Amino acid sequence: xxxxxxxxxxxxxxxxxxxxxxxxxDTDDVRYPVLPLGATEVSCFYSPTSALVEMSFMGQxxxxxxxxxxxxxxTLKEGKITGEIIxxxxxxxxxxxxxxxxxxxxxxxxxxxxxxxxxxxxRAHFLTLSLAVLLMSLxxxxxxxxxxx
Amino acid sequence: xxxxxxxxWESNDPIKDYILVILAGISAFFMKMNLIKAVPLILSNxxxxxxxxxxxxxxxxxxxIPVSLGVSILTALTIRGERDDGSSYFLYxxxxxxxxxxxxxxxCVYMHFLALILITHILLxxxxxxxxxxxxxxxxxxxxxxxxxxxxxxxxxxxxALFSVLVPNAPIASMLSFFTIFVLTYVKIFNPxxxxxxxxIENELKTLLPYLVVSAVLIxxxxxxxxxxxxx
Numbered sequence: 001x002x003x004x005x006x007x008x009x010x011x012x013x014x015x016x017x018x019x020x021x022x023x024x025x026d027t028d029d030v031r032y033p034v035l036p037l038g039a040t041e042v043s044c045f046y047s048p049t050s051a052l053v054e055m056s057f058m059g060q061x062x063x064x065x066x067x068x069x070x071x072x073x074x075t076l077k078e079g080k081i082t083g084e085i086i087x088x089x090x091x092x093x094x095x096x097x098x099x100x101x102x103x104x105x106x107x108x109x110x111x112x113x114x115x116x117x118x119x120x121x122x123r124a125h126f127l128t129l130s131l132a133v134l135l136m137s138l139x140x141x142x143x144x145x146x147x148x149x
Numbered sequence: 150x151x152x153x154x155x156x157x158w159e160s161n162d163p164i165k166d167y168i169l170v171i172l173a174g175i176s177a178f179f180m181k182m183n184l185i186k187a188v189p190l191i192l193s194n195x196x197x198x199x200x201x202x203x204x205x206x207x208x209x210x211x212x213x214i215p216v217s218l219g220v221s222i223l224t225a226l227t228i229r230g231e232r233d234d235g236s237s238y239f240l241y242x243x244x245x246x247x248x249x250x251x252x253x254x255x256x257c258v259y260m261h262f263l264a265l266i267l268i269t270h271i272l273l274x275x276x277x278x279x280x281x282x283x284x285x286x287x288x289x290x291x292x293x294x295x296x297x298x299x300x301x302x303x304x305x306x307x308x309x310a311l312f313s314v315l316v317p318n319a320p321i322a323s324m325l326s327f328f329t330i331f332v333l334t335y336v337k338i339f340n341p342x343x344x345x346x347x348x349x350i351e352n353e354l355k356t357l358l359p360y361l362v363v364s365a366v367l368i369x370x371x372x373x374x375x376x377x378x379x380x381x
Contacts, residue, residue: 006166007268010173014269017177018276025185033190044191044199048184070198071282092279093184095191095199124280128272 004139012132019125022117025049030112035098038105042097044070045110047090050118055086055098059106070095092118151245155253160261162230165223169261172219173269179215180207180273200286204274204294205349210342214331217305220262221327224309227254228375229319247376251314255368259306266298293348300360301341305330307364310371314378339363 030051035043037059047053057065065086066078071094077086081104090096098108159165187206191199228251231237241247271294275283287294309326316322333339338359347356 002161006169007264009166009170010265010268011272013170013174014177014272015276017174018181018273021178021181021185022277029185031186031188033188035190036192041194042192042196044193046187046189046199046203048187068196070196071200071279094278094282097196099196118279120279121276124276128276 002139004142005136008132008136008139012129012136015125015129015132019129022049022121022125025115027051027112027115030115032110032112035108035110037098037100037108042068042099043108044095044097046095047093049093049115051090051112051116052114053088053090054111054113055088055108056111057081057083057104057106057108059104061103061105063100063102063104066099066101068097068099070097087113092120151243152249152253152256155243155245155250156257156260159227159254159257162227165226165261168219168223168226169265172215173265175215176212176266177269177273179209179211180270181277183207183209183212184273184277198282198286200278200282201290202349203278204286204290205345207270207274208297208342208345210334213301213334213341216262216266217330218323218327220258220302220305221309221312221323221330223262224255224258224306225313225319225323225326227258228310228313229322232317233319248372251310251372251375252368255306255310255371259302262302262306263298266302267295270294270298293352293354296354296357297341297345297348300357300364301344303364303368304339304360307367307371308333311367311374314371314375 025048030048032045032047032053035045037043037057038061055067062081064078064080067076067086067088068074069076069091071092076090076096077088079086081100183206184203187203189199189202189206191202231240240250243250271287275287277283308330309323312326312329313319313322316325334341337343338356344356344360347353
C-alpha cells in the first residue's frame with residue numbers, strides 16, 4: 001500500500017471513529033463541573049459536545065449573569081439572577097464562561113438535558129470522509145495489477 | 150539515494166500498513182474518548198479561549214500504550230522480518246552497506262509513525278471543535294506538537310530497534326521492548342504524559358532532552374551491533 005492509499009485510509013478511519021463516537025455520546029457521558037462564582041471574574045467550563053443545558057445558581061447577594069462563548073466571542077444569554085433555572089443552548093463543543101456582575105457569590109450547577117451533533121462539524125466530517133474515500137479510490141484505480149491492499 | 154530507495158521499498162510491505170491503519174483506529178478511539186470524557190474547569194480573570202488546553206489533553210497514557218505496542222511490533226517486524234522468514238540473503242546482498250539498510254529500516258518506521266500520529270491527532274482535534282478556530286490553534290501550537298511526537302517516537306523506535314537487533318526473534322523482541330517502554334514510564338523523565346503537561350503548562354521544550362539523548366545513544370549502538378552480527 002503506498003501513500004496514496006495509506007494516508008486516505010487513515011483519514012477515513014479516523015473520521016469514521018470520530019462520527020461514531022460523536023453520535024454515540026449520551027447525556028450521561030457529558031459531565032460539567034460545579035462552577036464557583038464570585039471569586040474570579042470568569043468561570044470557564046468545557047462542553048464536550050453541543051448541548052441543551054439547565055443552569056441553576058445557588059448563593060447569596062444580588063447580581064446579573066452573562067453566559068459567553070469563549071471560542072467565538074459571543075454572548076449566549078444574560079439576565080438577572082433570580083433563583084430560577086436557566087436553559088441555554090451550547091452550540092458547539094468548546095469552552096464557555098460565566099461572568100457575574102454584582103455582589104453575588106455562590107456556585108452554579110449545570111446539567112445536560114439533551115446532546116446533539118453540532119451542525120458545522122457534521123459538514124466537516126462528511127466532507128473529510130468523502131474526500132478521503134475519493135482519494136483512496138483513486139489510489140486503487142491507479143494500481144491496475146495489484147488489487148490487494 | 151540508495152538508502153532512500155530502501156525506505157520506499159520497505160514502506161511497500163502490506164502487513165505494516167494493516168498494522169498502521171489498525172493502530173490509527175485504536176489511537177483515534179482513545180483520543181476521542183479523552184475529548185468526550187474530559188471535565189476541565191478553569192478560573193481566570195480575563196476571558197480567553199482555552200482550546201490549546203484540549204489539544205494537549207488528547208494524548209494520555211491510554212493513547213501511549215497502543216502507540217508504543219505498535220512501534221515495538223512494527224520495528225521488530227521490519228528489522229527482524231527477513232531474518233525470521235529466511236529471505237534476508239536477498240536484502241543483504243544488495244550493493245548497500247548493512248548500516249545503511251538498518252538505518253533506512255529505522256527511518257521508514259519512524260516516518261510512518263510520525264505521519265500517522267500527527268494526522269490522527271490534528272484531524273480528530275479539528276473535526277471535534279469548530280474547524281476554523283481549531284485550525285488556528287493547531288497552527289499556533291504545531292511546533293510543540295511536532296517536537297513532542299518527534300522525540301517520543303524517536304525514543305520508542307530506538308529502544309525497540311535495540312531490542313530487535315539483540316533478540317533473535319521478532320515477537321519476543323517486540324514484547325520485550327514494549328514491556329521495557331511500559332516500565333520506563335514509571336521513571337518521571339520518561340513519562341510522556343507528564344512531559345506533555347510540563348510542555349503545555351510551562352512551555353519548556355527542555356523536558357524533551359532525555360528522550361533525545363537516549364535515542365542518540367541507542368540508534369548508533371543498534372546499527373553498530375547489527376553490522377557486526379551474522380545477517381542470518
